[in-house]
Amino acid sequence: MLERLDNLSFKIFLIIFILGISNVSYSAENKAEFIENNWSFKGVFGTFDRASLQRGYQVYQEVCSGCHSVQHLSYRNLSEKGGPEFSPEEAKAIAAQFEVTDGPNEDGEMFTRPGRLSDKFVSPFPNAKAAAAANGGAYPPDMSVLVKARKGGADYIYSLLMGYEEAPAGYELDDGVYYNKYMSGNKIKMAEPISDGIVEYIDGTETTKAQISKDVTTFLVWAGDPHLEERHRMGFKVFFFLFILLTLVYLSKQKVWSRFGSKNEEEEVFDKAERAVSKYEGEDPDTFR
Amino acid sequence: MSEEKYVPKTKLAEWFDSRLPLLSLSHHLKSYPTPKNLNYWWTFGGILTFCLITQIVTGIILAMHYVAHTDYAFASIEHIMRDVNYGWLMRYVHSNGASMFFLAVYIHIFRGLYFGSYKAPREMIWIIGLVIYLLMMATAFMGYVLPWGQMSFWGATVITNLFSAIPFIGESVTNWLWGGFSVDNPTLNRFYSLHYLFPFLIFGLVILHVWSLHIPGNNNPIGIDVKKGSNETMPFHPYMVMKDLLALLTFLLLFFGFVFFLPDFLGHPDNYIPADPLITPAHIVPEWYLLPFYAILRAIPSKLGGVIFMFASIFVLVGLPWLDSSKVRSATFRPLYRKFFWVLVVTVILLGYLGAKPPEGIYLLLARVATAYYFIHFLILLPLLGRYEKTDPLPMSISDPVLDKPGVMDKFKEMAGKYEGENVGTFR
Amino acid sequence: MTKEIKGKRRDFLYTATYTIGAVGLGAAIWPLVDQMNPDSSVKALSTTEVDISSVERGKTITVLWRGKPIFIRRRTKQEIDEAAAVDLKDLKDPEKDSDRTKNPEWLVMIGVCTHLGCVPLDNKGEYNAWFCPCHGSHYDTSGRIRKGPAPTNLEIPKYEFVDSNTIKIG
Numbered sequence: 111m112l113e114r115l116d117n118l119s120f121k122i123f124l125i126i127f128i129l130g131i132s133n134v135s136y137s138a139e140n141k142a143e144f145i146e147n148n149w150s151f152k153g154v155f156g157t158f159d160r161a162s163l164q165r166g167y168q169v170y171q172e173v174c175s176g177c178h179s180v181q182h183l184s185y186r187n188l189s190e191k192g193g194p195e196f197s198p199e200e201a202k203a204i205a206a207q208f209e210v211t212d213g214p215n216e217d218g219e220m221f222t223r224p225g226r227l228s229d230k231f232v233s234p235f236p237n238a239k240a241a242a243a244a245n246g247g248a249y250p251p252d253m254s255v256l257v258k259a260r261k262g263g264a265d266y267i268y269s270l271l272m273g274y275e276e277a278p279a280g281y282e283l284d285d286g287v288y289y290n291k292y293m294s295g296n297k298i299k300m301a302e303p304i305s306d307g308i309v310e311y312i313d314g315t316e317t318t319k320a321q322i323s324k325d326v327t328t329f330l331v332w333a334g335d336p337h338l339e340e341r342h343r344m345g346f347k348v349f350f351f352l353f354i355l356l357t358l359v360y361l362s363k364q365k366v367w368s369r370f371g372s373k374n375e376e377e378e379v380f381d382k383a384e385r386a387v388s389k390y391e392g393e394d395p396d397t398f399r
Numbered sequence: 400m401s402e403e404k405y406v407p408k409t410k411l412a413e414w415f416d417s418r419l420p421l422l423s424l425s426h427h428l429k430s431y432p433t434p435k436n437l438n439y440w441w442t443f444g445g446i447l448t449f450c451l452i453t454q455i456v457t458g459i460i461l462a463m464h465y466v467a468h469t470d471y472a473f474a475s476i477e478h479i480m481r482d483v484n485y486g487w488l489m490r491y492v493h494s495n496g497a498s499m500f501f502l503a504v505y506i507h508i509f510r511g512l513y514f515g516s517y518k519a520p521r522e523m524i525w526i527i528g529l530v531i532y533l534l535m536m537a538t539a540f541m542g543y544v545l546p547w548g549q550m551s552f553w554g555a556t557v558i559t560n561l562f563s564a565i566p567f568i569g570e571s572v573t574n575w576l577w578g579g580f581s582v583d584n585p586t587l588n589r590f591y592s593l594h595y596l597f598p599f600l601i602f603g604l605v606i607l608h609v610w611s612l613h614i615p616g617n618n619n620p621i622g623i624d625v626k627k628g629s630n631e632t633m634p635f636h637p638y639m640v641m642k643d644l645l646a647l648l649t650f651l652l653l654f655f656g657f658v659f660f661l662p663d664f665l666g667h668p669d670n671y672i673p674a675d676p677l678i679t680p681a682h683i684v685p686e687w688y689l690l691p692f693y694a695i696l697r698a699i700p701s702k703l704g705g706v707i708f709m710f711a712s713i714f715v716l717v718g719l720p721w722l723d724s725s726k727v728r729s730a731t732f733r734p735l736y737r738k739f740f741w742v743l744v745v746t747v748i749l750l751g752y753l754g755a756k757p758p759e760g761i762y763l764l765l766a767r768v769a770t771a772y773y774f775i776h777f778l779i780l781l782p783l784l785g786r787y788e789k790t791d792p793l794p795m796s797i798s799d800p801v802l803d804k805p806g807v808m809d810k811f812k813e814m815a816g817k818y819e820g821e822n823v824g825t826f827r
Numbered sequence: 828m829t830k831e832i833k834g835k836r837r838d839f840l841y842t843a844t845y846t847i848g849a850v851g852l853g854a855a856i857w858p859l860v861d862q863m864n865p866d867s868s869v870k871a872l873s874t875t876e877v878d879i880s881s882v883e884r885g886k887t888i889t890v891l892w893r894g895k896p897i898f899i900r901r902r903t904k905q906e907i908d909e910a911a912a913v914d915l916k917d918l919k920d921p922e923k924d925s926d927r928t929k930n931p932e933w934l935v936m937i938g939v940c941t942h943l944g945c946v947p948l949d950n951k952g953e954y955n956a957w958f959c960p961c962h963g964s965h966y967d968t969s970g971r972i973r974k975g976p977a978p979t980n981l982e983i984p985k986y987e988f989v990d991s992n993t994i995k996i997g
Binding site: 154182187251252254255258259260261294334336337341342344345346348349352355356359360362363366367370 | 435474477478480481487488491633637638641642644645648649651652655658659660662663668669671672673681
C-alpha cells in the first residue's frame with residue numbers, strides 16, 4: 111500500500127514537475143515583486159471593464175501615442191465586440207481625426223485623407239529608426255503585444271507606470287535616463303508618463319495616477335489579446351461539453367468492459383490466487399488479506 | 400480471443416477486398432488482439448495519434464494565412480490572432496499542441512523504458528519511435544522559428560550554430576543551412592518548407608511504427624508474452640478504443656485548459672518581440688521539451704564535445720535493446736532496475752530544470768553530474784544489471800501468478816501487493 | 828424482463844454518447860471551415876471612395892473594389908438614349924436602364940463578365956460598349972447582356988454619390 115501510494119504520488123509529481131519547469135525557468139531573476147491588481151480580465155470568467163477600456167484608449171491617445179505605436183490595431187477594433195465597444199459612429203469619428211497616408215493617386219503621388227474604420231492605428235513615426243532618433247536612441251516599443259512580451263504581463267506594465275522613484279543616493283543616472291523600481295536594471299529612458307490629472311475623463315472618474323495607469327494597462331491588455339473574452343467564453347463551453355462527454359464515455363466504457371466477464375479482472379486474478387493459496391495452505395482467504 | 404480472418408459478407412466486398420484489402424485491414428485494426436491487462440500508460444499511443452493529426456490540421460490552416468517573409472511573418476501571426484475567423488484558436492491549439500505532443504511522447508517513451516517495451520522482438524518499434532522523436536524535435540524547433548520573434552531568431556541562430564562545431568566543414572555547413580551568412584529570409588523560407596514537410600514524414604513513420612507493433616503485438620505491464628489465442632487478449636475495438644477515448648478526453652482537459660485559459664504560459668514572452676538581429680535577449684531558452692538536451696549541450700566544456708554529447712544522448716537510446724541484456728522485460732519484476740529507472744526520470748527532469756538556468760556555479764556542476772549519470776545509466780548500469788540483478792519470479796501468464804509450487808507463498812504475497820500497486824490503482 | 832430493460836438502458840447510453848460525441852465533432856469542425864471565410868480585415872475594406880471630377884464624357888475609369896474592377900463610365904447623350912430605347916423584350920435579362928443607374932450620366936458596375944469572371948473590354952463588340960474576349964459575350968451601353976454565353980447583365984454594386992464629384996462604392 112505504501113509503495114503504491116509512493117509510486118502514484120511520484121508519477122503525479124513527475125507530470126506536475128514537467129509542466130512546472132517552464133514557469134520556474136522563465137520566472138525573472140527577481141527584482142522587485144510586481145504590484146498585483148485585482149484585474150477584471152483575470153481568471154476563467156474574466157471580462158474587460160468597458161468603461162475602463164474606453165478611458166484607457168483616451169489615455170493611450172493623449173499620453174502614449176506621441177511616441178508609441180500600436181500598429182496591429184485597427185480603428186474598427188474599437189467598436190468590435192469584446193473591446194472598448196465604442197459605437198460604430200464614435201469609432202468612425204475617432205478614425206476620422208487622423209490623417210492617413212494613402213495612394214499613390216493617378217499622378218503617382220501619395221496623399222493624405224481622414225482615417226477610416228479599416229485603417230490601422232496611425233503610427234507616430236514612419237519607422238523604428240526615426241522613432242529611436244526622436245527619442246534619444248531608445249526605440250519606444252510598439253504596444254500591440256507589449257503586455258504579452260513582458261514577464262508579469264499586466265502587473266508589470268502597471269508596476270512600471272507606478273514605479274518611478276528618486277534614484278537612491280549615490281546611484282548614477284545619465285541625462286535622459288530615469289530610475290524605475292521595476293525596470294530591469296532600474297534604468298529607463300522613458301520619462302514618467304502618467305501623473306495625477308494628466309488626462310481629464312468625461313465620465314467623471316477620478317484622475318489619480320493609479321486610476322489612469324490601471325485604465326491604460328487594461329487597454330493594452332485588450333490591444334494584445336482582443337479575443338480574450340471570446341476565448342474565455344468558448345473555453346467554458348468546451349469544458350462544460352467535455353465533462354458531459356467524459357461522463358458518458360466513462361459509463362459506456364464501464365458497460366463495454368463489463369461484457370468481458372462479470373467481475374473486474376483484478377478481482378478475478380485475486381480470486382484465483384486466493385483459491386490457489388487456500389488450497390495450498392488450507393487457510394481462509396479472508397485472514398490472508 | 401484470437402484474431403479471426405476477415406470473411407467478406409457480400410459479393411461487392413469480396414470483389415473490392417480481393418483487389419485492395421482495405422476491408423481486411425480495417426477488420427484487422429478492429430479485432431487486433433490486445434493484452435487485457437494493459438494499464439492507462441498504454442493509452443498514450445492513441446493520444447499521440449490525436450496530437451499528430453491535430454497539429455497537421457491546424458498547421459495546414461495556419462499555413463493558409465501565414466507569410467514566410469522576415470518583413471511579414473510577425474505581422475501575419477498577429478493577423479491570424481486578430482482578424483482570421485477563429486485564427487487565435489487555431490494558433491493557440493497549434494502552439495500548445497506542440498507542448499502537449501511532447502508531454503505525451505515523453506510519457507510514452509518512459510512507459511516503454513519502465514516496462515521494457517524496447518526489448519526483443521520489439522526493437523524495430525523502438526527504433527522507428529526514436530526516429531519519429533528526432534523528427535518531432537526538428538519540426539518543433541523549425542516551427543518555433545516561424546513567428547519570427549526574438550526567441551525564434553536567436554533560437555535558430557544558436558541551434559544552427561551547433562553545426563559550426565563540425566571540424567573543417569562547419570562553416571560551410573552553417574552557411575548552407577542558412578542560405579546566407581546569418582539566419583535571415585532564406586533560412587525562414589526553408590524552415591517553413593521543412594516544417595510543413597516533416598509532419599508527413601512523421602505520419603508515414605507512425606504507420607511503420609504501428610505496423611511493426613502489430614507483428615509481435617503489444618507488450619504489457621507484466622512483460623511476459625501473452626498467448627494470442629487465449630482469453631488473455633481482447634479485441635482492440637471496442638475495448639481499447641473506449642479506454643483510449645476515455646484517456647484522450649481526460650488529456651484534452653489539460654490541453655484545452657492551456658489553450659483557453661493559459662495560452663501563453665508555455666511560451667516565452669520574448670517571442671512577442673519582433674526579431675532583431677542586433678539585440679540578443681538576456682537568456683535564450685528553448686521550449687521546455689528541449690531543455691534536457693540544452694543542459695547536456697552546455698554541461699560539456701567544449702563546443703564540439705557538447706554537440707556530440709547532445710546527439711549521443713539520443714543515439715544511445717538506439718542501442719538500448721542491446722545494452723539492456725536482462726531477459727525480464729517489465730520493471731515490475733526487476734527490483735533494482737526499477738530504482739534506477741526512477742533515478743533516470745529524476746535526472747532527466749533535473750536536466751530540464753538546469754537547461755533553463757544559467758550555466759554557472761552549482762547549476763553547471765549539477766548539469767555535469769546529471770549528464771554523467773544519464774550516460775552511465777545506459778552504458779554501464781543497464782549491461783551490468785542484466786548480468787547481476789536478481790529478478791523476481793515471473794508469473795506463468797498475465798492472469799495467473801505462479802502459485803502451485805511449494806515455497807512461493809511469500810513471493811505471492813509480495814507480488815500481490817506489487818501487482819496491485821502497479822496496476823489496480825491506475826487501471827480503473 | 829430485467830434483461831430487456833437493461834439492454835434498453837445500454838442502448839440509450841451508447842446512443843447518447845455517440846450523439847454528444849458527434850455534436851462535439853461538428854462544433855470542432857466549424858472553426859476549421861470558417862477560417863477560410865473572408866476575415867474581419869477583408870470585410871472592413873468594403874467601401875471605397877472615388878473622385879470622378881476628372882472623368883470626361885465617353886470615358887471609363889476602372890477602380891479596384893474588393894479585389895474586383897469597377898467600371899465608372901460617364902456616358903454620352905447618345906449612349907444614354909440608346910440604352911433607354913431598347914425594348915425589354917429583346918433582352919435576355921430584362922432590366923430598365925433607369926433601374927441600373929442613379930444618375931443616367933454615370934454608369935457604375937462591376938467589371939466582371941457574368942459568364943466566367945473575365946474582365947470585358949471597353950468600346951468593343953456589336954453594341955460598341957463592352958465585349959468579353961474570353962467567350963464572346965456582348966454587353967450594351969447599359970452593361971446588359973445582349974449576345975453570347977453570359978447569363979445575366981453586368982452587376983451593379985452598392986454605391987452612392989457622396990457629392991457631385993465623389994462616388995462611394997460599398
